Amino acid sequence: MQEFFRVLMPDVKKELRRGIIECSKRGLLHSTKWLAEMHHGLSDVNIDNAAPDDDHSFSECQLEGITPAEYSDYFLAKSYYDVREYDRAAHAVRNCESSVPRFLHLYSTYMAREKRRLDSTTDQANLNEPNQMRDLADLLATLRAEHGRGRLDGYGMYLYGVVLKALNLNKAAEQMLVTAVRMVPMLWSAYLELSPLIMEKKKLLSMQLGGHWMRHFFMAHTYLELYLNDDGLKIYEDLQAAGFSKSIYITAQMAHVYHNKRDVDKAIELFQALFESDPYRLDNVDTYSNLLFVKEMKTEMAQLAHKAVSINKYRPETCCVIGNYYSIRCDHHVAISYFQRALKLNPKYLAAWTLMGHEFMELKNTNAAIQSYRKAVEVNKRDYRAWYGLGQAYEIIKMHYYSLYYFKIAHQLRPYDSRMLVALGETYEKLDKCENSVKCYWKACDVGDIEGIAMYKLASLHEKLGDNETAVHCYIMYCEDERAATDKQSLYQGFMTLANYYEKKCDYERAAYYAYKCLDSDDRKTEAKALLKTIDYRRSAECQKKKSTATVVATAETSSEDEMEWEQLDVRARVPFTSIADTSKTTSTATATATGSSSGSSATGASTSAGARRLRAVPERVRRTQPNQRTLTGPTANSTATTPAAATTIPTISEETPGGSSATTATETETLEDSTPATATAEQQAAHDSSAMEISSVSID
Numbered sequence: 001m002q003e004f005f006r007v008l009m010p011d012v013k014k015e016l017r018r019g020i021i022e023c024s025k026r027g028l029l030h031s032t033k034w035l036a037e038m039h040h041g042l043s044d045v046n047i048d049n050a051a052p053d054d055d056h057s058f059s060e061c062q063l064e065g066i067t068p069a070e071y072s073d074y075f076l077a078k079s080y081y082d083v084r085e086y087d088r089a090a091h092a093v094r095n096c097e098s099s100v101p102r103f104l105h106l107y108s109t110y111m112a113r114e115k116r117r118l119d120s121t122t123d124q125a126n127l128n129e130p131n132q133m134r135d136l137a138d139l140l141a142t143l144r145a146e147h148g149r150g151r152l153d154g155y156g157m158y159l160y161g162v163v164l165k166a167l168n169l170n171k172a173a174e175q176m177l178v179t180a181v182r183m184v185p186m187l188w189s190a191y192l193e194l195s196p197l198i199m200e201k202k203k204l205l206s207m208q209l210g211g212h213w214m215r216h217f218f219m220a221h222t223y224l225e226l227y228l229n230d231d232g233l234k235i236y237e238d239l240q241a242a243g244f245s246k247s248i249y250i251t252a253q254m255a256h257v258y259h260n261k262r263d264v265d266k267a268i269e270l271f272q273a274l275f276e277s278d279p280y281r282l283d284n285v286d287t288y289s290n291l292l293f294v295k296e297m298k299t300e301m302a303q304l305a306h307k308a309v310s311i312n313k314y315r316p317e318t319c320c321v322i323g324n325y326y327s328i329r330c331d332h333h334v335a336i337s338y339f340q341r342a343l344k345l346n347p348k349y350l351a352a353w354t355l356m357g358h359e360f361m362e363l364k365n366t367n368a369a370i371q372s373y374r375k376a377v378e379v380n381k382r383d384y385r386a387w388y389g390l391g392q393a394y395e396i397i398k399m400h401y402y403s404l405y406y407f408k409i410a411h412q413l414r415p416y417d418s419r420m421l422v423a424l425g426e427t428y429e430k431l432d433k434c435e436n437s438v439k440c441y442w443k444a445c446d447v448g449d450i451e452g453i454a455m456y457k458l459a460s461l462h463e464k465l466g467d468n469e470t471a472v473h474c475y476i477m478y479c480e481d482e483r484a485a486t487d488k489q490s491l492y493q494g495f496m497t498l499a500n501y502y503e504k505k506c507d508y509e510r511a512a513y514y515a516y517k518c519l520d521s522d523d524r525k526t527e528a529k530a531l532l533k534t535i536d537y538r539r540s541a542e543c544q545k546k547k548s549t550a551t552v553v554a555t556a557e558t559s560s561e562d563e564m565e566w567e568q569l570d571v572r573a574r575v576p577f578t579s580i581a582d583t584s585k586t587t588s589t590a591t592a593t594a595t596g597s598s599s600g601s602s603a604t605g606a607s608t609s610a611g612a613r614r615l616r617a618v619p620e621r622v623r624r625t626q627p628n629q630r631t632l633t634g635p636t637a638n639s640t641a642t643t644p645a646a647a648t649t650i651p652t653i654s655e656e657t658p659g660g661s662s663a664t665t666a667t668e669t670e671t672l673e674d675s676t677p678a679t680a681t682a683e684q685q686a687a688h689d690s691s692a693m694e695i696s697s698v699s700i701d
Contacts, residue, residue, distance in 0.1 A: 005213060005216070005238070005239070005242040005243075006213075007213045009042060009045045009242075009243045010045055010046075010047050012042065012045075012213065012243075013039060013042045013045045013047050014047055015186060016035050016038055016039040016042070016186070017039060017047075018061060018186070019031075019035045019186030019187075020032055020035045020036055020039060021061055021062055022061070022155075022184075022186070023035060023186075023187065023189075025062070025065070025066075025078075025100050026100060026103050026104060026107065026155055027078065027081045027082075027089075027104055027107055027108070027111075028107075028155075028187070028189055030188070030189055030192075031186075031187055031188045031189040034188045034249065035186065035188060037247070037248060037249050038244070038247055038249060041244055041245075041246045041247035041248065041249070041250075042243065042244070042246075043246065044246070045243070064100075065098055065099040065100035066098050066100045066101060067097075067098045070093070070096045070097075070098055070101050073092055073093050073095075073096055073101060074093060074096065074100065074101045074104070076092045077089040077090075077092035077093040077101065077104055077105070077108070078104065080092060080108075081104065081108055081111075084115070086108045086109075086111040086112035086115060087108075087112045089104065089105075089108040090104075090105050090106075090108035090109045090112060093105045093108075099153055099155075099156075102151075102156075103153070103155050103156055103159070106139070106142070106143065106146075106156070106159055107159055109139055110136075110139060110159060110162070110163065113135040113136065113139070116135070117135060118346075118347055136163055136166060136167060139163055140163050140164070140167065143156070143159065143160045143163060144160075147160055153183065153184075154179075154180050154182075154183030154184030154187065155180070155184060155187065157176050157177075157179050157180040157183060158176075158177065158180040158184070158187055158189065158190045158193070160176045161173045161174075161175075161176030161177035161180060161190070161193060161194075162193055164176060165177075165193060165197070170197055173193075173197065174194065174197045177190050177193055177194040177197075178194065178207065178208070178209065181194065181209055181210070181218075182208075182209065182210045185210065185212035185214045185215075186214060188214075188217075191214070191217070191218040191221065192221075194218075195218070195221055195222045195225050196225065196380060196381075196382065198222055198225075198226070199226075199381075199382070200226070201223075201226060201228060201231075204219065204222055204223075204226075216235055216238075216239060217239070219235060220232045220235035220236055220239070220253065221253070223235070224253065224256055224257060224260065225382055226382070227260060227382075227384070227413060227414055229257045229260045229261050232253070232257055233254065233257045236250050236253055236254050236257070237254075248274060248277065248278055248281070251270055251273065251274050252270075252271075252274055252283065252284045254270055255267045255270035255271050255274065255284070255287070255288075256284070256287060258270065259287055259290070259291060262450060264291055264294055264295055267291050268288070268291050268292070268295070271284070271287075271288040271291065275288075280311050282308060282311055282312060282315050282317045282318065283317070284317075285304070285308055285317045285318075285321055286316075286317045286320040286321060286324075286351050287351075288304065289301060289304055289305075289320065289321040289324040289325070290324065290351075292304065292324075293324050293327070293328050296328065298328055298329070301321075301324065301325045301328060302325060304321055304325075305321050305322050305325045308321045308322070309322070314345065315345070316342040316343075316345045316346045316349045316352065317342075319338045319339065319341045319342035319345065319352070320338070320339065320342050320349075320351055320352055320355065322338045323335040323336075323338035323339045323342070323352070323355060323356075323359075324355070326338065327355070327358075327359060327362075332359045332362045332363050333363075335355075335359050336356055336359045336360070336363075339352045339353075339355055339356040339359065340352075340356065343356075348379050349379075350376055350379045350380050350383060353372050353373070353375045353376035353379060353386070354372070354373070354376045354383060354385050354386050354389065356372045357369045357370075357372035357373040357376065357386070357389050357393075358389065360372060361389065361392065361393065361396075366393050366396050366397055369389065369393050370390060370393045370394075372389075373386045373387075373389040373390045373393065374386075374390070376389075377390075382413055384409075384410045384413035384414045384417070384420070387406050387407075387409045387410040387413065388406070388407065388410040388419070388420065388423065390406040391403045391404075391405075391406035391407040391410060391423060391427075392423075394406065395423075395426075395427065400427055400430050400431055401431070403427050404424070404427045404428070404431070407420060407423045407424045407427055408424065410423070411424055416447045416448075417447075417450070418444040418445075418447055418448060418449045418450045418451065418454060419450055419451060421440045421441070421443050421444035421447070421454070422440070422441065422444050422449075422451070422453060422454050422457060424436075424440045425437045425438075425439075425440030425441045425444065425454070425457060426457065428440060429457075429461060434461060434464075434465060437461060438458065438461060438462075441454045441455075441457050441458040441461065442458065445458070452481055453490065455474055455477050455478040455481065456474075456475075456478045456490045456493075456494065458474045459471050459472075459474030459475045459478055459494065459497075462474060463497065468501065471497070472497070472498060472501050475494040475497055475498050476498065478490075478491075478494050479491065479494045479495060479498070488521065489523070492517075492518050492520075492521040492523070492524045493524075495514045495515075495517045495518045495524075496514070496515075496518050496524055496527060496528065496531075498510070498511075498514040499511045499512075499513075499514035499515040499518065499528070499531055500531065502514065503515075503531060503534065503535060503538075506538070506542075508535050508538065508539055511531070511535055512532060512535050515528045515531045515532050515535070516528070516532070
C-alpha cells in the first residue's frame with residue numbers, strides 16, 4: 001500500500017482544499033462538488049493547526065489570479081454565473097485580462113451557447129446537429145488564438161479540449177485534456193471528459209498523466225467505464241485502505257462495480273448504506289432504482305420515487321426513477337413521458353435514452369426504439385446496453401446481418417457477458433452458421449451463463465443437427481441446473497426429449513422418470529401420459545418374453561440329464577417290430593432245417609457266422625455317440641457270403657449312425673451286395689432268419 005499511495009493524508013487534504021477554491025472561482029461546479037465530497041471524507045485528518053504563514057497563503061489563494069482592478073467585474077460576473085445568467089456573466093468580464101476572469105468569460109460563453117442548444121433541442125433531434133458546429137466555431141477560433149499566444153493555463157486547456165470534443169475532434173481533444181490534467185491535477189472534470197476517449201486498457205496504461213495521486217481515481221473510474229470491474233474494485237479497495245474509507249464517492253463507485261457484476265444484493269446493500277449516511281443524495285439514485293427493478297421490489301421503488309420527488313422533482317435522476325416505477329407497473333407510455341422529461345433537462349443523460357429504448361421495445365415500436373438506442377450510442381459509444389438493444393431491434397425486423405453487427409460490438413464491450421454470446425449464437429443459428437453458433441453457446445456456458453439458457457440452446461441445436469447423443473447430454477445438464485426452473489416451457493421440453501430418447505433405448509426407468517415430470521405441464525401432460533402407457537405396454541411385453549424364455553431354458557436343462565437314454569430309445573424304436581414277428585414264425589422251421597441237415601455245406605455255415613459277427617458290430621457303431629465307447633472292430637469286406645435280407649438291413653441301421661463311420665458302412669454294403677448270389681437256397685434263407693433273430697435279440701437287450 002505504501003508503494004500504491006505514497007502521499008500523506010494531511011497533504012492530500014490541503015490539495016483538496018486548494019482545488020475546491022480554484023474550481024469554485026472559475027465556476028466549475030461539478031469539480032468543486034466532487035472535491036468537497038472527497039475533502040469531507042477526510043474529516044478525521046486534522047490540518048487546522050497550521051502555521052500562521054500557511055493560513056496567510058490559504059487566504060490569499062482565494063483571490064489569486066484576479067487583479068485588484070478587476071475585483072468588482074469578477075464578483076458581478078460570478079454572481080450572474082451562479083444564477084445561470086451566462087450571457088450577462090460573459091459580458092461583465094469581457095474586457096478582463098487576468099487568468100480567472102478571462103477563463104470565466106470564455107466558460108460563460110460556452111455555457112450560454114450550450115444552454116441555448118439544449119433549450120432548442122427536441123426529443124428526436126440530433127445531439128450533434130449543425131447548429132452546434134456554427135455556435136462553437138467562433139469560440140473554437142478564439143481558444144485556438146489564445147492557445148497560439150500561450151495565454152491558456154490548465155483550466156483554459158481543459159475548456160479547449162471540451163470544445164474540440166463537442167465538435168468530434170477527439171484526437172486533438174485528447175491531447176488538450178491530457179495537458180490540462182498534467183497542469184492542473186485536481187481538475188476532476190478534465191478526467192471525466194478524458195475517460196470516454198479511452199477505448200481499451202492498453203491505451204489507458206500507456207497514457208502519460210504524471211505521478212499525481214489523482215490518477216488512481218481516474219484509472220479506477222475508467223476501468224468501470226471499460227467494464228473491467230475487478231481491476232476497478234481493487235483500486236477502490238486500496239484507496240479505502242489508504243485513508244478514504246469514509247468517502248461516499250468510493251462507496252457509490254463500489255456499488256456500481258457490483259451492479260456491473262450483477263451482484264444485485266451486494267449493490268443494494270451498499271446503496272442503502274450510502275443513502276442512510278447521505279439521505280438527500282440524488283446522485284446514482286437512478287442506478288439504485290434499476291437494481292430495485294431487477295429484484296421486482298415495487299414497494300421500495302414507490303418509496304424511492306416519492307422521496308426523490310420530495311427532494312427535487314426537476315432532476316434528471318428523479319425523472320428516471322419515476323419512469324422505472326411506471327415501467328415495473330407495465331405503464332410504458334407514462335414511463336416514456338418521464339424519460340423524455342429527463343432528456344429535456346439533460347439531453348446527454350445516457351440512462352434515459354437507453355431506458356426509453358427499452359420501453360419502446362415493450363410497446364413493439366421498433367423504429368422509435370432504434371432511434372433511442374442510436375442517441376444513447378452518440379452520448380457514449382461504450383454503452384453495451386444500447387448496442388445490444390440495437391441488435392435486438394434489428395432481430396425483430398429480421399435484419400439478421402445488422403443484428404449480428406451490433407451484437408458483435410456489444411460482445412467486444414462485454415466479452416465475458418453470456419447474454420451477448422447467446423445473442424450472437426442465436427443470430428448465427430438464424431443465418432445457418434451452426435458451427436459459429438455452437439462455439440458461442442459453449443463459450444457462454446464457460447464464462448458463466450447468466451440467464452441459464454445457453455445449454456438449452458446448445459441442446460436444441462445439436463438435436464436439430466441430428467447429434468442426438470450430444471443433445472441428450474446437454475439436456476441432462478440443462479435440466480439439472482436450478483436456473484432452468486425459471487423457464488418452465490424449455491424445462492418440460494428437455495424432460496420430454498429425454499423421456500422419448502430413453503424410451504427408444506429401452507431404458508424404461510429413466511424414460512418413466514422424465515415422463516412423470518412432464519405431468520405437471522398443461523401443454524405436455526397428454527404427450528407424457530401417452531408415453532407412459534407405451535412404456536407400461538413394452539414393460540409388460542418384455543416381462544412376458546422373459547418368463548417364456550425362462551421356461552424354455554428350464555425345460556432344456558431338465559431334458560439334458562437324460563440325453564443318453566432318449567438317444568438309445570430313439571435308436572431302438574427305429575428297429576421294425578414286424579421283423580421280430582416274422583422272424584419268430586421262421587425260427588422253428590430254421591431250427592428243424594439246421595438239425596436235419598447238420599452235415600450241410602460248411603461254406604454256408606461259415607458265411608452265416610461271419611454275417612452274424614458283422615451284424616453284432618452295428619450297435620457298437622451307434623453307441624459311438626456316447627462317451628468312453630470303444631471303436632468299431634470286426635469283419636468288414638472279408639465276409640464272403642450274406643443274404644439279401646442282410647443287404648437291406650445294414651444300410652437301414654447305418655443311416656442312423658453319426659457322421660464318423662458312414663464311409664465304412666457304405667463299403668460294407670457294396671461288398672455284401674456283390675457277394676450275394678442271384679438265387680438263395682433254403683439253407684441260406686434259414687441262416688438269414690437266424691441272423692435276423694440275433695439282431696433283434698441284441699437290439700432289445
